[in-house]
Amino acid sequence: MEIRRPRGTQDILPGAVEAWQALEAVVRDVFERANYEEIRTPIFEHTELFERGVGETTDIVSKEMYTFLDRGGRSVTLRPEGTAGVVRAYVENKLYGQGSLTKVYYLGPMFRYEKPQRGRLRQLHQVGVEVLGSELPAIDAEVIELGYSLLKKVGMRDMTVELNSVGCSVCRPRHREKMIQRLLPHKEELCADCQVRLEKNPLRLFDCKNESCQQVLREANVPYIVDELCDDCRKHLDAVEGYLRAMDVPYRLEKSLVRGLDYYTRTAWEITVPNFSTVLGGGRYNRLVAELGGPDVPGIGFAAGMDRVLAVLEAQGVSLGERQPLDAFICVADETAEHTAMAVLTSLRRLGVRCDRDYQGRSLKSQFKQADRLGAKFAVVIGESELAKGAATVKHLATGEQRDVPFGQLADRIREGGWA
Numbered sequence: 119m120e121i122r123r124p125r126g127t128q129d130i131l132p133g134a135v136e137a138w139q140a141l142e143a144v145v146r147d148v149f150e151r152a153n154y155e156e157i158r159t160p161i162f163e164h165t166e167l168f169e170r171g172v173g174e175t176t177d178i179v180s181k182e183m184y185t186f187l188d189r190g191g192r193s194v195t196l197r198p199e200g201t202a203g204v205v206r207a208y209v210e211n212k213l214y215g216q217g218s219l220t221k222v223y224y225l226g227p228m229f230r231y232e233k234p235q236r237g238r239l240r241q242l243h244q245v246g247v248e249v250l251g252s253e254l255p256a257i258d259a260e261v262i263e264l265g266y267s268l269l270k271k272v273g274m275r276d277m278t279v280e281l282n283s284v285g286c287s288v289c290r291p292r293h294r295e296k297m298i299q300r301l302l303p304h305k306e307e308l309c310a311d312c313q314v315r316l317e318k319n320p321l322r323l324f325d326c327k328n329e330s331c332q333q334v335l336r337e338a339n340v341p342y343i344v345d346e347l348c349d350d351c352r353k354h355l356d357a358v359e360g361y362l363r364a365m366d367v368p369y370r371l372e373k374s375l376v377r378g379l380d381y382y383t384r385t386a387w388e389i390t391v392p393n394f395s396t397v398l399g400g401g402r403y404n405r406l407v408a409e410l411g412g413p414d415v416p417g418i419g420f421a422a423g424m425d426r427v428l429a430v431l432e433a434q435g436v437s438l439g440e441r442q443p444l445d446a447f448i449c450v451a452d453e454t455a456e457h458t459a460m461a462v463l464t465s466l467r468r469l470g471v472r473c474d475r476d477y478q479g480r481s482l483k484s485q486f487k488q489a490d491r492l493g494a495k496f497a498v499v500i501g502e503s504e505l506a507k508g509a510a511t512v513k514h515l516a517t518g519e520q521r522d523v524p525f526g527q528l529a530d531r532i533r534e535g536g537w538a
């Protein structure tokens with residue numbers, strides 16, 4: 119019986135992978151120009167890392183993790199997101215020197231056991247950055263701008279940066295008490311998830327997709343956290359806005375934006391596109407490093423779903439990355455030329471020419487067709503008469519023009535491209 123790929127996974131085939139490679143190239147270019155370095159952490163981690171680092175009340179941890187016991191009986195989890203692993207690595211490898219700032223980026227697969235009917239991927243791909251060691255609002259602005267620039271650079275249009283503050287350990291508990299006070303009488307009207315959130319992390323009620331819950335919030339006159347910030351959080355948000363205006367990053371305040379993760383403090387933002395909702399999401403997390411056993415170091419970062427970025431670009435008619443055609447296709451005219459053809463093929467490749475040959479015993483005529491099909495610029499014919507001349511018959515496939523080129527000059531003539 120044929121074995122199919124697991125539900126929620128995809129094969130990224132030649133022809134489609136070029137867009138991924140192009141996106142990845144822009145990611146590296148944009149981030150490295152801003153002095154971010156790549157970090158690669160394991161695909162699986164101890165389950166406890168995500169329980170503590172993402173938060174047990176989040177959908178990701180409570181419903182969507184790929185968690186299993188390994189053969190040693192330890193509970194491990196395929197990473198559902200990138201931040202927890204990066205922060206774990208930062209703490210474990212003591213990247214926090216005296217007053218140092220760590221700026222890293224990552225890209226790779228993440229795993230979430232999403233309900234299949236939502237058409238979501240169980241192996242998704244994310245790109246993200248994390249900055250550890252600064253609580254200044256300027257770095258918030260840099261990180262927000264970086265994500266915006268990345269999406270702009272790959273050609274995305276109609277983006278909105280939605281910005282909010284979710285407060286800190288001073289103003290959030292005060293707001294939390296207010297929420298609980300006003301919502302407790304209406305607890306029964308909330309969905310089951312929100313009833314749990316009301317006890318554990320009421321702010322996340324703003325995240326609920328049920329219109330009925332949002333109506334309860336409005337009718338109970340629950341204040342937005344951004345309207346209840348302490349002075350320091352207010353100053354921080356004002357400063358971030360000032361920088362964004364100075365950097366010409368268009369944004370709007372979105373008071374109901376709270377993000378799904380438990381550990382965010384102060385700045386939270388998303389980049390949205392009509393019909394696709396969130397393409398990129400980020401936030402500041404001033405308590406996460408300490409929560410994971412490190413020193414009291416503030417952090418901020420974002421992640422974007424690469425699958426979604428590519429889907430948006432496709433819907434917007436933006437093409438990214440193309441299959442590279444061959445420079446040359448070696449056509450072997452008869453068996454006596456086999457060894458010379460292989461020698462020419464390898465030496466051309468060593469000299470930087472993209473080339474290939476037939477390996478299926480095709481006739482000379484179908485070798486030419488194959489060269490055409492692969493979009494090769496030149497067909498390089500080698501047979502008995504070419505061996506006698508010490509020169510290949512080279513055909514420029516677009517014009518049909520044909521020349522004899524000595525074997526030693528093939529690479530140069532092919533790289534020149536035309537027949538000047």
Ligand SMILES: [Zn+2]
Pocket residue numbers: 285286287288289290347348349350351352
């Ligand atoms: Zn505050």
Ligand SMILES: [Zn+2]
Pocket residue numbers: 308309310311312326327328331
């Ligand atoms: Zn709800």
